[in-house]
Amino acid sequence: MHQLNGSPFLAEQAPALHVTDASLSANGKPSYVADNDQTPDFADLPEDRARQRAVPSGRIARFGTFGRLVGGVASGMVAEGARRLASGEGISARDLILTPGNVQRMTDRLSHLRGAAMKMGQMISLDAGDFLPEELSKILATLRDQANFMPTKQLDTVLRAEWGPDWRKQFRWFNPRPIAAASIGQVHKALTRDGEELAIKVQYPGVAKSIDSDVDNVMTLLRVAGFAPPELEMDKLMAAAKQQLHEEADYQREGAQMAMYREQLADTPGFVVPRLHEGLTRGSILAMSFEEGVSIEELGNEPPERRDTVFANLIRLVARELFEFGVMQTDPNFANFRYRRETGEIVLLDFGACRPVDPAVSNGYRNMLEAGLRGNAEEVLKATIESGFMMPIVVEKHPERVNRMIDIVINEMREDAPFDFGDRAFIPLLREEGYAIAQDKDTWAFPPIETLFVQRKVSGTALLGARLKAKANIRRITEEVLASTAPLPLAAA
Numbered sequence: 001m002h003q004l005n006g007s008p009f010l011a012e013q014a015p016a017l018h019v020t021d022a023s024l025s026a027n028g029k030p031s032y033v034a035d036n037d038q039t040p041d042f043a044d045l046p047e048d049r050a051r052q053r054a055v056p057s058g059r060i061a062r063f064g065t066f067g068r069l070v071g072g073v074a075s076g077m078v079a080e081g082a083r084r085l086a087s088g089e090g091i092s093a094r095d096l097i098l099t100p101g102n103v104q105r106m107t108d109r110l111s112h113l114r115g116a117a118m119k120m121g122q123m124i125s126l127d128a129g130d131f132l133p134e135e136l137s138k139i140l141a142t143l144r145d146q147a148n149f150m151p152t153k154q155l156d157t158v159l160r161a162e163w164g165p166d167w168r169k170q171f172r173w174f175n176p177r178p179i180a181a182a183s184i185g186q187v188h189k190a191l192t193r194d195g196e197e198l199a200i201k202v203q204y205p206g207v208a209k210s211i212d213s214d215v216d217n218v219m220t221l222l223r224v225a226g227f228a229p230p231e232l233e234m235d236k237l238m239a240a241a242k243q244q245l246h247e248e249a250d251y252q253r254e255g256a257q258m259a260m261y262r263e264q265l266a267d268t269p270g271f272v273v274p275r276l277h278e279g280l281t282r283g284s285i286l287a288m289s290f291e292e293g294v295s296i297e298e299l300g301n302e303p304p305e306r307r308d309t310v311f312a313n314l315i316r317l318v319a320r321e322l323f324e325f326g327v328m329q330t331d332p333n334f335a336n337f338r339y340r341r342e343t344g345e346i347v348l349l350d351f352g353a354c355r356p357v358d359p360a361v362s363n364g365y366r367n368m369l370e371a372g373l374r375g376n377a378e379e380v381l382k383a384t385i386e387s388g389f390m391m392p393i394v395v396e397k398h399p400e401r402v403n404r405m406i407d408i409v410i411n412e413m414r415e416d417a418p419f420d421f422g423d424r425a426f427i428p429l430l431r432e433e434g435y436a437i438a439q440d441k442d443t444w445a446f447p448p449i450e451t452l453f454v455q456r457k458v459s460g461t462a463l464l465g466a467r468l469k470a471k472a473n474i475r476r477i478t479e480e481v482l483a484s485t486a487p488l489p490l491a492a493a
Contacts, residue, residue, distance in 0.1 A: 334464060
């Protein structure tokens with residue numbers, strides 16, 4: 001689920017699939033549950049095979065799936081190469097691998113594997129969307145919406161392994177059809193014997209153990225396709241991607257992060273954080289209170305005043321994460337936010353991507369923003385370089401372009417008026433200057449990894465604002481949060 005500016009490993013937006021829970025009756029109980037509230041054995045239920053697809057869980061099974069993918073892609077490359085030679089066209093490995101047929105093969109296989117493999121595919125689609133031919137972008141982008149779920153027998157195997165063979169006794173009902181399914185796990189609705197309505201996130205089997213090999217295998221495809229040029233130091237980025245995916249696969253860690261956010265926001269109106277059910281949470285199962293809400297994108301249909309107020313709350317939260325909490329949920333996936341029309345609250349979901357904010361990164365952002373609010377372009381540039389956000393060689397070789405980009409950003413952020421996220425007229429100007437600089441391979445370098453995670457959240461929030469066509473006074477929100485917080489203490493050397 002991830003992209004980062006210019007990197008195929010951290011995504012701005014990759015929503016999980018939300019499945020309509022058609023098997024719930026009018027009173028909220030699954031239609032198959034008897035009047036005595038006994039959840040039957042899954043083996044006795046009729047199979048719903050519409051979107052069921054078993055997850056390859058063993059190392060050999062997953063390696064075999066990659067092998068079939070590579071074999072299919074190779075066959076497609078040979079066929080496309082022969083066609084191009086016959087028609088007198090030029091040939092490159094990138095063109096051969098990125099045919100519509102091969103992209104369809106990659107989409108299907110990565111969706112089947114799920115886990116890190118599917119996440120990496122989502123990253124590629126989001127990052128490469130502006131550079132791939134339109135037909136290829138559309139095919140690969142389906143990974144963002146395509147998520148099959150486990151057959152009930154495989155689901156039962158996971159639940160038995162975590163909760164024991166008598167796990168059904170803890171519930172009045174447990175719906176085997178997920179209400180959401182994504183790359184690492186799927187979410188089910190259940191009711192405990194105590195009458196507590198829960199959302200149960202169940203991890204796909206084998207996902208955690210396969211992260212390193214899946215990332216390495218997808219990285220091989222990236223290199224062949226030309227998405228990982230040798231000029232970039234990909235090893236550090238790959239190590240960070242693996243670390244993050246391992247953290248996201250640890251549901252007990254995620255539960256602790258969720259509880260921390262619930263405590264942090266207890267006195268902050270406008271947000272709802274699910275309550276952790278510690279008794280049912282395991283390493284591969286996360287149990288929490290079920291919280292009602294609709295897609296965050298429905299906020300775009302609200303009256304402008306309500307829409308802008310709610311979105312301003314979200315911007316303020318991101319600023320507090322960066323400058324106050326010292327912890328940030330770094331996955332900007334739209335599906336991680338739900339909206340309550342009745343109250344105007346945002347339900348926060350999915351805390352697997354929470355990570356500490358490096359004080360140096362937080363303070364670097366503070367210095368840049370304070371200089372920007374003063375309109376001091378020289379100080380903005382100085383803070384940008386000192387923080388590692390930009391390499392000195394970029395300024396040395398392209399000073400005019402860098403200065404133009406800084407001027408654009410300063411002019412936008414200093415305006416004491418609602419910023420229109422739906423009006424992105426300045427984005428092409430920044431992209432044009434940035435693209436021109438990017439043609440110079442001497443300037444190719446990743447900023448600090450911790451900076452990338454923060455920028456991913458900032459960019460994703462702005463993308464959501466654009467989708468909602470929201471307006472918010474960025475200057476006032478920034479000044480408010482900076483004035484109410486102090487620089488974070490740097491870690492001891």
